[in-house]
Amino acid sequence: MMAQRHFDLKQWLVILSGFFAVQPLCEAQRTDIGVSTPVPLNLSTTVVSVPGNSTPVEVCTTEGCIAIADQILSGMNFSADPCDDFFAFACDNYIAKHPLGNRKQFNVIGELRAQAEQQVTDMMEPNANDTMTLSDAELKAKRIYAQCLAKKPDVEPLLRFMNAIMLSGWPMLKPSWDSSSFNLYNVLLNMSSFGVQPFFITELVQDVGDPTHNLITFGQPTTFASKDTLQSDIGQQVTVSYFEYVVGATRLLLKQSGVNRSVSAVMNDAMDIVDLEIDLAMAGLGDVEQRDITMLKDKMSLGMFQNNFLNQSSFFRQFTSFTRDLFTLAILSNEIDRNTTVVPMTAEVFRRIDGLLASLESLGDVGRRRIANYVGWQLVNANLAYLTKDFAIVRQEYLSKIGMSASDPKDDTAAVECGKSLRQVMPLAVASIYVRNFVPPDLQPKAAMMITDVKAGFGQMLRTANWMDDATTTTALQKLQNMLVFAANSKEITDNATALNREYSEVKIGDTFLDTMQIIIRLKVTKNLRKLTQMNVRPDPYNDAYDITTVNAYNEPIENQIVILAAILQSPFYDSQVPQYMNYGGIGFVIGHEISHGFDDQGSRFDANQLLRDWWTDTTRELYDNKKGGFVKQYSSFCTEEVGCLNGRLTLGENIADNGGIKAAYKAYFDFFKLRVKGEPEVSLPGFTDFSPEQMFFLSAGHLWCGSTSLEKAQLLLLTDPHSSARFRVNGPLSNSPEFGQAYKCPLGSKMNPTQKFSVW
Numbered sequence: 001m002m003a004q005r006h007f008d009l010k011q012w013l014v015i016l017s018g019f020f021a022v023q024p025l026c027e028a029q030r031t032d033i034g035v036s037t038p039v040p041l042n043l044s045t046t047v048v049s050v051p052g053n054s055t056p057v058e059v060c061t062t063e064g065c066i067a068i069a070d071q072i073l074s075g076m077n078f079s080a081d082p083c084d085d086f087f088a089f090a091c092d093n094y095i096a097k098h099p100l101g102n103r104k105q106f107n108v109i110g111e112l113r114a115q116a117e118q119q120v121t122d123m124m125e126p127n128a129n130d131t132m133t134l135s136d137a138e139l140k141a142k143r144i145y146a147q148c149l150a151k152k153p154d155v156e157p158l159l160r161f162m163n164a165i166m167l168s169g170w171p172m173l174k175p176s177w178d179s180s181s182f183n184l185y186n187v188l189l190n191m192s193s194f195g196v197q198p199f200f201i202t203e204l205v206q207d208v209g210d211p212t213h214n215l216i217t218f219g220q221p222t223t224f225a226s227k228d229t230l231q232s233d234i235g236q237q238v239t240v241s242y243f244e245y246v247v248g249a250t251r252l253l254l255k256q257s258g259v260n261r262s263v264s265a266v267m268n269d270a271m272d273i274v275d276l277e278i279d280l281a282m283a284g285l286g287d288v289e290q291r292d293i294t295m296l297k298d299k300m301s302l303g304m305f306q307n308n309f310l311n312q313s314s315f316f317r318q319f320t321s322f323t324r325d326l327f328t329l330a331i332l333s334n335e336i337d338r339n340t341t342v343v344p345m346t347a348e349v350f351r352r353i354d355g356l357l358a359s360l361e362s363l364g365d366v367g368r369r370r371i372a373n374y375v376g377w378q379l380v381n382a383n384l385a386y387l388t389k390d391f392a393i394v395r396q397e398y399l400s401k402i403g404m405s406a407s408d409p410k411d412d413t414a415a416v417e418c419g420k421s422l423r424q425v426m427p428l429a430v431a432s433i434y435v436r437n438f439v440p441p442d443l444q445p446k447a448a449m450m451i452t453d454v455k456a457g458f459g460q461m462l463r464t465a466n467w468m469d470d471a472t473t474t475t476a477l478q479k480l481q482n483m484l485v486f487a488a489n490s491k492e493i494t495d496n497a498t499a500l501n502r503e504y505s506e507v508k509i510g511d512t513f514l515d516t517m518q519i520i521i522r523l524k525v526t527k528n529l530r531k532l533t534q535m536n537v538r539p540d541p542y543n544d545a546y547d548i549t550t551v552n553a554y555n556e557p558i559e560n561q562i563v564i565l566a567a568i569l570q571s572p573f574y575d576s577q578v579p580q581y582m583n584y585g586g587i588g589f590v591i592g593h594e595i596s597h598g599f600d601d602q603g604s605r606f607d608a609n610q611l612l613r614d615w616w617t618d619t620t621r622e623l624y625d626n627k628k629g630g631f632v633k634q635y636s637s638f639c640t641e642e643v644g645c646l647n648g649r650l651t652l653g654e655n656i657a658d659n660g661g662i663k664a665a666y667k668a669y670f671d672f673f674k675l676r677v678k679g680e681p682e683v684s685l686p687g688f689t690d691f692s693p694e695q696m697f698f699l700s701a702g703h704l705w706c707g708s709t710s711l712e713k714a715q716l717l718l719l720t721d722p723h724s725s726a727r728f729r730v731n732g733p734l735s736n737s738p739e740f741g742q743a744y745k746c747p748l749g750s751k752m753n754p755t756q757k758f759s760v761w
Contacts, residue, residue, distance in 0.1 A: 058683045064577035069685040071572060072703050083746035083753060087730040090699060091706035100710055104400055107707020107726065108572060113551045116567040120423065120430065120549050121415040123437045134433070135497040137504040141422060141429035148418035148513045153388045155256040157512040162379055165190040170376035171369050172250050172269050173259055179368040184315050185322060187375055192326055195521045197221065198378040199280070199353055202326065204531040205343070206558045208296045208612035214531045215299070216323070217343040218350065220284040223277050225402075227286045229719050230278060238402050238716070239274060245398035246270040246377060249384060252394060272370045273377050276360075283352035287720055288649050293557070293602040295345050297612055303338030309347045313357035316350075329522075330529035385421060386514040392417055402716060425520040427547040428493050429504060431566075434549050435494045439566050446576055447487040447569060449676075450583065450668070454591040455480060457667030458660070461761040462599075467627075472620045476599065478608035483598060484561035488569055489548050490541040503542055553590045555597035555657075560610050562594035572703060579682040580673055581693040585700030588665035596660030599761070600653040601628055630758040631655050634736075638728045643714045646724055654723045658733045660761045662701060666739055669697060694743035702730045 059065075075094030082089040098106045124145040131139065162170055166187050171177040191197065201219040224242045229235055247263075247270045254261055302320050310316035324336040344350055360367035384391045392414075423430050462468070462476050493500055506523055510516040531543070538559060548566040555562050564587070571578075574587040597603050604624070607615040616624065635655050636648035648655070682693060691699070705726040709717070714725065724732060734740040734752060741753030749755055 057689045059686050059689065060579060060683045061686070062577040064571060064575040065579070065685055068572055068575065068578055068582060069687050072685075072699060073687050075703065075706050082744045083741075083750040085727075085731065086698070086702055086734050086740075086744075086752055087705070087727040090702035090730065091726075094703075094706040095708045098708070100708060102400075104710045104713040105707065107709075108704055109551060110707065112568070112570060112573070115570070116549055116551050117416050117419060119438055119567075120419040120434065121413075123433050124415075124419060124422070124430075135429075136501045137426075137429040137497075138433050138500075140504060140507055140509070141426045141433070143509055144426070144513070144516055145418055145422050147509065147516060148386075148421060149414060151388050151414075151513050153256065153390070154512075155253055155387065157514040158253075158380070158383055158387060159257055161383070161514065161518060162376065165194070165379060166372070166376055168372065170380075171373050172261075172266065172376060173253060173257060175259070175261055175265075177369065177372070179365040179372070182368055182372050184368075184371060184375070185318060187372075188315070189322065189325055191375065191379060193329055193522055193525055194518055195525050196379055196382045198375045199357070200350065202323070204528055205296070206536055206610070208558065208606070208610075209299075211558075211610040212536050214534070214536065215341055215343055216302075216532065217296075217345055218305075219345040220349050220353070221280060223281040223284070224274075225278075225281060226720055227281050227284060228288075229716065230281055232715075232719050234712070234715050234719075237712075239278070241398060241401040242277075243270055243274050244401075245394065246273055248394050248398075249380065249391065250377075252391060253380070269369075269373050273374050276356075276370060276374045279356050280353065283356055284349050285346065287722075288647070291602065291650070291653070291722070293605050293612070296343060296558075298346065299341050299343055300347070301338060302336070302340045302342050305342055305344055305347060305350075306338070309344070309351045310354050312351075312354045313361055315357055316354040327529055327532065329526050330532070332529060332532055335532055383514060383517075385417065386517050389414055389417075402712070421517065423547045423549055425517060425524065426504060426507070427545045427549075428500060428542070431489060431546075431548045432494050432497075432500060434566065435489045439489055440576070442576070443566070443569055444488050444491075447564060447574070447587075448485075450588055450673075451485050451487060451564070451591055453584075453668035453672040453676075454588055454664050455483070455595060456672050458592065458595045458664040458761070460667055460671065461660070461663060465761055467620070467623045469617050469620050472616050475608055475615050479560065479598065479606075480595070482560055482608050483595065484539055484559065486539065486546060486561065486563040486565075488564065488566040490546075492541045499542070553594050555594045555603065557598065557603040557606055558610065560598060560606060560608075562591070562598070564591060564594070572700070579685065579693075579696070581669055581682060581697045582685070582700045584665050584669035584673065585697035586704060588668055589661050589701045589704070591661075592664030592668070593657045593661030595664060596657040596761070597653065599660070600656040602653055624760065627758070627760045628652060628656070631659070631760070634758045635724060635728065635732060638724070638732065640725075640727075642711055643718055643725075646718065646728060651722055651724045654729075655732065656760055658724070658729055659736055659759060662733045662737060663759075663761065665701075666697065666737070670694075692743065694739065698734060698737075698740050698743060702734070705730050 072090075074097065075091055077088055077092030080088040080092055094108070100106055124142055126142065126146065127133075130142060134142070159173070167183075168179075168181040169177060188197070188199070192202065199221055201221060203217050203219065204214045205217045207213045207215045225235065225238045229238055247266055250266055250270065251263070254266070302323060306317075306320050310319045315322075320336075320338055323340075323342075324333050327333050327336050357371070360371055363370075384395045459477060459480055462473055462480065465473070468476070508516075508519050510519055527543075534543075537543075539561065546563060546565060550565055551567045551570075553562070553564045553568055568574075568590065569587060572582075572586055573590060574583050598606075604616070605612050607613055614621075632648035632652055634648070635646045635651055637645070639645035684691070685696065688696060707726060709725070717723075717725065723729065731752065735754055736757045736759055738757070740746070741748070741750075744752070746753035
């Protein structure tokens with residue numbers, strides 16, 4: 001991971017194809033379609049009499065059934081018409097019972113995430129038997145967690161680290177800064193070795209023309225706001241919040257380091273930092289433009305990239321040498337020359353960034369100071385989370401203001417923050433402890449059963465898509481069969497302490513937590529660079545380490561793999577002690593969503609062998625594009641008076657996945673799971689004896705999205721989030737489902753059963 005505070009390309013693709021807004025990553029094992037063992041239900045029940053029904057009804061009485069029934073019932077609004085607004089029917093009372101207060105967002109998913117974070121903090125507490133029961137890697141993780149909790153209010157480690165990278169110092173903290181000793185080339189090289197790249201991101205990504213090898217990609221930096229946000233009505237508000245954050249964090253650093261600078265001087269430098277970051281954002285691509293997956297095919301030699309696009313600023317005129325020096329970290333400098341194949345994302349963006357740097361260089365000392373202040377701020381911003389709580393609060397307050405943090409800044413405890421930091425750098429060691437404490441041994445086979453059924457359901461959808469020609473259908477089915485699945489956790493990690501210890505053998509615990517984090521981050525950067533000469537293996541549980549404690553699921557389109565992390569396999573998404581119609585409507589929907597991503601506007605570009613190529617016939621692709629256009633039109637018409645209308649193009653991939661996912665999960669339960677139990681009816685949940693399994697399936701799916709969002713956060717998400725807002729993630733797919741209309745007996749022409757329905761599959 002070459003840029004610590006920015007999303008790398010793989011994470012960017014994951015975010016565009018994930019079930020939620022996703023966070024960084026752990027790895028995989030294969031679940032083959034058709035290979036799964038039926039799982040007996042074994043639910044305790046009781047028989048009750050229902051008024052108006054002469055036949056007694058069997059009701060589930062497990063703790064899981066009672067809990068999920070209470071949770072769903074308490075959130076429902078029975079005065080709302082499910083055929084008019086199913087989200088209101090399923091979620092209105094949940095929203096009323098959970099006012100936002102100082103929070104930016106509160107929802108069912110957030111509650112589960114908080115539960116998972118608490119699980120991590122609980123398991124990382126020291127135990128008298130740790131030295132006897134834990135592996136060396138696990139012990140190391142616990143010691144680093146304890147070191148994080150013991151942080152002292154001391155900025156000296158950060159100042160020491162910054163001065164080692166910026167020998168001239170950071171102008172914001174050095175009133176008498178001398179521009180003559182500032183060497184941008186060396187500073188950026190040093191920063192890159194610790195995962196911070198302010199002007200571009202270097203990443204090793206699977207070659208879309210040869211999946212066994214990796215190529216160097218160069219991407220635009222992630223700035224505090226996207227081009228689209230800056231050009232919107234909330235652009236000024238977001239910019240002011242960021243400016244206040246830069247000033248606040250800098251003043252706190254000045255105070256704790258004993259340096260005196262006037263507020264006006266700090267504000268002037270902060271304005272320069274923000275202005276430069278805005279210029280970088282405006283030089284880049286917009287959110288919709290970045291969805292163009294075909295950019296991965298734009299290969300050229302490093303020499304051609306240098307000659308044709310990077311010839312204005314003194315730094316970029318040395319870019320070939322810089323890249324070679326960077327790979328010296330991994331002892332691979334001999335692999336880099338002007339003939340090395342690279343993928344700029346995109347070359348024109350880099351031409352504009354190069355021009356921006358050149359214009360600053362033309363200003364002499366003034367321009368050099370602005371550049372130095374900007375890169376120094378990026379280094380500070382990347383490391384504030386590793387300092388004490390007061391710095392974390394400044395950062396969280398900023399994130400909360402712009403809607404990037406759902407919680408109140410003061411709600412996150414030091415333990416939660418330390419858990420997050422540790423999960424980022426030692427996910428496999430944390431995963432090993434988590435599995436031992438919170439993952440039942442039978443979770444994987446039970447999840448595998450559902451995945452098999454949902455893949456079969458999606459396969460049925462492909463076979464019955466009469467608009468697809470035979471050749472395209474055959475390749476699509478082969479792609480589905482080749483799709484890898486990471487379910488819950490990797491036994492290659494949890495069952496092999498020797499390999500786990502070897503993975504973290506080079507991790508050393510430094511004098512301070514920040515020192516330790518930089519040691520590990522540098523190791524991660526070096527490991528990533530080494531991928532240049534390594535062969536890719538599917539799956540590889542150590543090269544890409546998934547954080548299984550994250551409540552999330554996603555699709556990796558380049559690798560044709562779906563990832564269902566252990567933490568999401570908990571109630572209300574999944575519970576082995578509830579009727580399966582609840583699980584298929586919950587985690588089954590998630591699984592179907594991720595499978596569908598393999599065939600959305602991006603995933604559909606990759607064939608059965610992970611090659612980015614045109615494998616669709618012209619006629620079928622044209623029909624597919626027409627169907628996509630239907631979704632764009634439909635979702636662009638979904639509006640709220642307070643926030644506005646969805647961007648149907650930005651959310652296209654997620655909308656395709658939502659609609660395909662609910663259909664695949666429905667078929668999985670009613671066409672395939674039912675075969676496993678030979679049509680045996682499942683028991684009712686307490687309080688839901690009047691509801692059919694079909695109705696409960698859709699209610700389970702709808703409940704997942706219960707929650708509310710502040711106006712500020714909703715406005716930002718509308719511009720930047722590839723997912724539709726919660727109400728339309730429920731009402732959109734369900735209104736396109738004939739099965740939903742039948743289940744709830746919605747009149748044809750009602751809002752939830754419109755005469756015109758949109759679909760791809």
